[in-house]
Amino acid sequence: MSKATTTVVAGGSVIGAAAVITGSIWAVTSFLSTGAQPAEALPAATLGYVSIDLDPGGAQKVEALRTLRQFPAFVDQVGLSPNDDVRRWLVDEAAQAEGCDLDHDRDVADWLGNKMAFAAVDLGGEEPLPAVVFEVTDSGAAEAGLSAIVDCFVPDEGGWALTEGWAVLSSSTSAATDVVAAAEQSSLADDSDFQQWTERVGGAGILTFFIAEEAADFLDRLDPMLPGLIPPLMGSPYDSDFDFDSDFDSDDFWDQFPEDSDDLEDFLAELDLEFLDEDGDDDVSSRDLGHHPPVRSAALVTSSTAPETALAATPVAGALRFADSGLEFEVVAGGAALMPTTHTVEPLVTALPASTAALFAVAFPDGWATALLDEVGRTLHGLVEVDEVVAMAEAFTGLTLPGDVETLLGRAAAVVVDADFDLDTAERSQDGSEVPIGLVVDGDPAAIEEVRGKLVALAGPDGEQLFGANVDGSLVALGPSASYRDRLLGEGGLTGSSTFRSVVPGAADAHLVAFVDVGARDWLARLLRSAGAPDEVLENVAPVTGIGVTAVVEDDIARGVLRVTTR
Secondary structure, three states, X not given: OOHHHHHHHHHHHHHHHHHHHHHHHHHOOOOOOOOOOHHHHOEOOEEEEEEEEOOOOOHHHHHHHHHHOXXXXXXXXXXXXXXXXHHHHHHHHHHHHHOOOOOHHHHHOOOEEXXXXXXEEOOOOOOOEEEEEEEEOOHHHHHHHHHHHXXXXXXXXXXXXXXXXXXXXXXXXXXXXXXXXXXXXXXXXHOHHHHHHHHHOOOOOOEEEEEOOOXXXXXXXXXXXXXXXXXXXXXXXXXXXXXXXOOOOHHHHHHOOOOOHHHHHHHHHOOOOHHHOOOOOOOOOXXXXXXXXXXXXXXXXXXXXXXXXXXXXXXXXXXXXXXXXXXXXXXXXXXXXXXXXXXXXXXXXXXXXXXXXXXXXXXXOOOHHHHHHHHHHHHHOOOOOHHHHHHHHHHHHOOOOOHHHHHHHOOEEEXXXXXXXXXXXXXXXXXXXXXXXXXXXXXXXXXXHHHHHHHHHHHHHHHHHHOOEEEEOOEEEEOOOHHHHHHHHHOOEHHHOHHHHHHOOOXXXXXXXXXXXXXHHHHHHHHHHHOOOOHHHHHHHOOEEEEEEEEEEEOOEEEEEEEEEEO
């Protein structure tokens, strides 16, 4: 099986697996109704929060199950129906997985409510405290059940504390008590950031999450290699306190590493690198390093005190919902650090034909490629000379970088695949002339033509065929198939497609759009069959009609939405 074929089969399998995973998430989560929420039992110092509801009422539960039960994988592996008690299912599955004696009727039925949350809480320790919140309907009955839950999942550690209407589980009884006490002083539900950002995502959904801006401080500590590797190296980019040294010289740094393999072994033996000892022989050698990123790659990892990049920390909120025969996952975050652009993908999607099976379109800010290289250079702190890499690429390609890349992709660009795409035809094609795939650009046609000429020269005798071009106003279609280039600029009709409108609403104002029309002419089913996909993959792809992603940055708010529709 070819690499391309394997990729196609894997992609189809992902759709089926996604149905099971999403269904399983729903099986332990569902519509987070209004009223009291787990955020009331958590302190404002919560870094990360995911809230769920185990048994929603109303149309949301019916819609979720109606959608998910279209997938055979969900029916076979989850099997829930609208009348099932999700709490019972959750307890039974968890007890079986842990091999413990937790029983729904005996241990939780009399007190466990429908709402719960998972959280990470910062109470000033070196690491955040884990916390799980359960809604409690009877605090008297809850004590024995909570002890049973702790004995099942964390028998040697863990504890719980009760507060009004809620139980908080954490790494110890004292930790749970501290979380409750901090929430009584100032709760997450009353935190202005939490309120503002969860409202921006449209309120609660099946699954609602929030990540505080302060979470970045803890994420920066996830650097397992630098503490053991960087300090022993004289002239490293970090001093003894892991502060970045602005006078760091990358040439002096790499001059320390011997080029001779025997000398390298001696060099490694002098360093405190026991954490790299993969073969357990108490002797770190270059062989051990084969199991890890190379020493140079490890040194590129930035520490918590390295200079800040252009992307500043920002709160993030999101929600998962079921509606209209599908699901929607929305995320919002601060977009002030992102480069602004007045361009959108509207000129592209308006021109594309209704037969479009898949597309990925992006609108670019002015100077985006130059800014990207500058950001890479700042991130690498001189360990790689970006200018030298660019010069080598220019010498090899004949392009002027990064300017020619910005010119070629214009104000906005889209990679497009037609529903007539056939894997067998693509594999047999000698020159790509029968393959309906192309790049459409909204830009400066004359400037794009200059860059295209360089690509043609780089590709050799087949260059003109591979990089054929059609022009219509500010739009340029590039690709190997002349007939498909004509359709990319001449037909239109995609925005009138009901599938496109259902999964990509607001495409005209978007800065990024991804779209897959799964059912168009059964192209994906044909592609999967050609790739040798098993029947179970085809059966779980069949219910999906469309998949769409939109992203936009407006008023310093970045918003992304994933939508999936079913038959």
